[in-house]
Amino acid sequence: MHIALWVIAVLLAGAFLVAGFSKVMSTRAALAEKGLTYVEDFSDGSIKAIGWAEILGAIGVILPAFVGGLQWLVIVAAFALGVVMIGAVAVHSRRGEKYTTALVLGALAVFLGVGRIVFGF
Template identity: 35%
Template sequence: MGATTRTYESGSGRTETILLWTVQGLLAALFLFAGGMKLAVPSDQLQAGAPIHFSSAFIHFIGTCEVLGALGLVLPRATRVLPELTPIAAAGLVVIMIGAVSTTLAGGMGVVAAILPFVVGVLAALVAWRRWEQ
């Protein structure tokens, strides 16, 4: 009789995995939506509500980065193809959120308006950090 060896994650490891996947899924949905809007909505409409004027090309560049970052948060680990791309994608989204916080503050929208992009950036940093260690 051959013995089969199974490895199970410890309780805290499993909890962390579930938490990370949840955060990654929520961030991916958020960035897919935000990036998709930047790519789909006419630039003049996007710039109407922006605190600072950016060129259409730059807005499309950010939208593309957000969509690719969203895909990078989920697909590499889900497919087990180049899973080391997940923390890199998360780190790239942190850079985008630093820009979002800076733009919000420089545009005079106030600290309260900068809280959401700050929190999203912190969550992306958490994913980058924890996935980098795995």
Template identity: 35%
Template sequence: MNIAYWIVAGLLALFYCYAGTLKVIRSRDQLRPMMAWVDRIPLPALRALGTVEILGATGLVLPPLTGIAPSLAPAAAIGFVLLQTGAIAVHLTGGDRRIALNVVLTATAAVTIWLATSL
């Protein structure tokens, strides 16, 4: 289970670290081709969302790696499930039906929760 956690959580952390960094450093114009919804939220909220994603990615990796507060890893994964639930709602309310990635990320975060509780 330990190896499975590191594979799943590592991939999830890489994705969120990348996506969060893009949201923090890129402009709306640069993000628009990848994320059609960026015009519907204020720029400070977009930057905050990116920061939350980076912190969540850190929370998946550092606590189990260091052994300090390892209960933060499932908490970070729960946060990602909630984040993706909100993302699905934003997509659907905006008329965007492309939620396959969000569903996959939700399922991956749910598996991460299960794997983290068995560490």
């Protein structure tokens, strides 16, 4: 199970790093042109904040596992990413958009958090 949890953590970190950096490095108009039309509902600052939350969550599901005494931060980061994805599902469903990706990423994040509680590091 530890291997499966590490695979999930690496996949989540990769997905959230890409998503986070795209939000932080691009303008709201550029994101909308790429098909991320939900950005119309948020300010530039909110989009950047979501991006930074995703980047910090991505770092948080990997890095603390290697630092003695800070492994609990992996659990916190995983559940925090789950909360971010609950928000994403709510926004996309309200707009009538597909939210499958957000739902899967959120479920994987929560699974990682629960898995680290149950099986440790």
